[in-house]
Amino acid sequence: MSVDSWRLRIQHKSGFEYAGQVSSSYNEARMWPRNEARQAVLDARVEVWPPARTYRYEDYWGTVVTAFDVHAKHAELTVTATSTVETLPPGDLLDAGEGSTWEALERAESVDRWYELRLPTQRTGLDEELAGIVADIRAAHATPHAAALAVCEFVRGEVTYQPGATGVQSDALHAWAQRKGVCQDISHLTVGMLREMGLPARYVSGYLHPKPSAGIGESVVGQSHAWVEWWVGRWTAFDPTNGCPVGERHVVVGRGREYGDVPPLKGVYAGPKSTGQVVEVTITRLR
Structure with a gap:
């Protein structure tokens, strides 16, 4: 990355609250940044509470998905994604008259x-x-x-x-x-x-x-x-x-x-209705 790059640390916390105990849930999180030409992911992790084993794959559109099931009873679900990403300025922009006809x-x-x-x-x-x-x-x-x-x-x-x-x-x-x-x-x-x-x-x-x-x-x-x-x-x-x-x-x-x-978090579950969704994003410029 060039000297004009930024280094950002992002913490994205999202989750659901329920009216009672949920017996099981099946979820997908799309909160893992992409590695590509104008940004490099230096570190990333996705943590789930209640604890659950996660696995990752790329979906049809190329987005990284963190999938997990929770089978312990829970009244709320929290997913916290933390990443450090180096990003670049816009770079080589097309003029209005350029590009395909x-x-x-x-x-x-x-x-x-x-x-x-x-x-x-x-x-x-x-x-x-x-x-x-x-x-x-x-x-x-x-x-x-x-x-x-x-x-x-x-x-x-x-x-x-x-x-x-x-x-x-x-x-x-x-x-x-x-x-x-x-x-x-x-x-x-x-x-x-x-x-x-x-x-x-x-x-x-x-x-x-x-x-x-x-x-x-x-x-x-x-x-x-x-x-x-x-x-x-x-x-x-x-x-x-x-x-x-x-x-x-x-x-x-x-x-x-x-x-x-591309929803950040979605899933299905067995139990009482959801009473709300919590979303918090904190970004820190490290460089």
Whole structure:
């Protein structure tokens, strides 16, 4: 990693509380950062309480999954993921006029290769109004990359980021109708518009250090975060919530079609109803 890199320690604690004793549960956690070109995982572990044996695998989309079963009776379940990751600045960014042409994206080989990432999903589907806006944005830009950047600018200008405005089950249309949402909603809307335009697009989950001028050794309340990537001859990452390329403050955990492919923690269990979910993220810049 270069001298411009950041080193981040992330602790992500998540879990469920129940109205009584649960007899057994079967769970998947997607809280283990990715090793890839712009980030290196120096250390990572996932701990479970009540104690359980865990095993890891990569899912269909390439996200690391920590799976585990708990068969001891428990009234709450806690998963704590701790990782140290070195990240890089955005680096070699495409200019608006660079990347694939519209014609290249419409060729059969491109459509077939990225078929699943061009289709709408439950959370990214659009209505006629949005489809019309997408058509206008596409017509106004000579290249797919320029149009994609324009979509990000449009969504950020129209939808206000407001924590607590929606829940994990919300979708792009809900956020559009109320013109507010969280990073998940803004990313779903952006992904939906990119796909409507004919671009393969991915939903990315991870973490964001909230302070661009973070002090070394200072622990802050961080956040699970979401952003987008689109294909224009290569994958390009952008954070539409913050209106910036993905850089040293971002840590990738998973990718998929939408949130449903990358939830940090999900599972099934036998017992009384869940009374709530606890989520805490702490991020410390080490370098």
